[in-house]
Amino acid sequence: MQTVFIVDDDDGLRVGLDALFRSVGYQTHQFRSAAEFMESGLTANAGCLVLDVRLPGLSGLDFQEKLATAGITMPVILMTGHGDIPMSVRGMKAGAVDFLAKPFREQDMLDAVAAALARDAREREGRRQQEDLRRRADTLSTREKEVTVRVAKGKMNKQIAFDLGLSEITVKIHRGNAMRKLGAKTLADFITIINALNLDG
Template identity: 55%
Template structure:
């Protein structure tokens, strides 16, 4: 890895993104940190996985550069811990002792990249850029789902039931029969639910229900069977 000039550290609170580096080799930690900071990235380095896992991470797009062979614990074991914690943090592995089996295992477990030491500066920068972009996308997708959940929680029990039946493909008349309501009452509940969910069309309403995993009661007959009754 070639040398790079360093820039002044960014304050953690002001960082738009964060890159974590875990390696028990102090010289490698310093070199990777210097490289990343030279292109304006905020970096936090750790000598052990324990230090990293105990760190309170800011809520910004992030990624982890992780050495495969750490004293006391392998990087692959750390990867398993991160996966179990549901952090969803993209990982770029680096190693001087990697082999094909190790690489395959790491990639199958969701690693973004696997760089053998010594690596080219540009390869590391490209891997980090890709990983940060992936985490940004994940966070945006999570925010969308969180917003949907908040909207769904604002629905009444009847509105949720109507939404579930709509998502299952039932028409207003069929829903009225299932819920023992008038068709006009079903229309009112559906309209209120669509408004609260921010759905501008029935198709969008159904897509939002599917994104939330909303399902009709299992005891409900299939749309075809219901259609034959109406």
């Protein structure tokens, strides 16, 4: 189930948002301050953060920047009753999905949350795929890796064989093993995967 984390010191608004999100099937967690959210142990969870700009202690904008610095990638939707253009620009530059001025339409908030959750899902899937590729790359032998990085540089089997003091047949075997381990079906796939991994030559 997708989760929305609500951080707002306005009890009425927080409870109202909680009810709104639950009414469309989202799981929710409520917090009165940025510190409460940070102490929850939920910052790495899948979901999105609906964050008030004006909070006790650390402001929402400062908190958004703190999350980015800490490597917490949960998408953020900012909301405020005192919004102005510089604040919205700062928030959007820092990566906020949306910036909603109170009072906002419920549908606008739901649309923003849907976009934020979709972004979170895409980014998590991208990281999962990258981690999977990294695990696959770790299974390459030293020779397979040496061949692989040279393939990525556009070298032919004959050139790679010369570079490494191997026969062409041996290079083809190493290349075939590397392609299989990395899940590449074609040479184009192979080169795309190698470039995504940033393997060092």
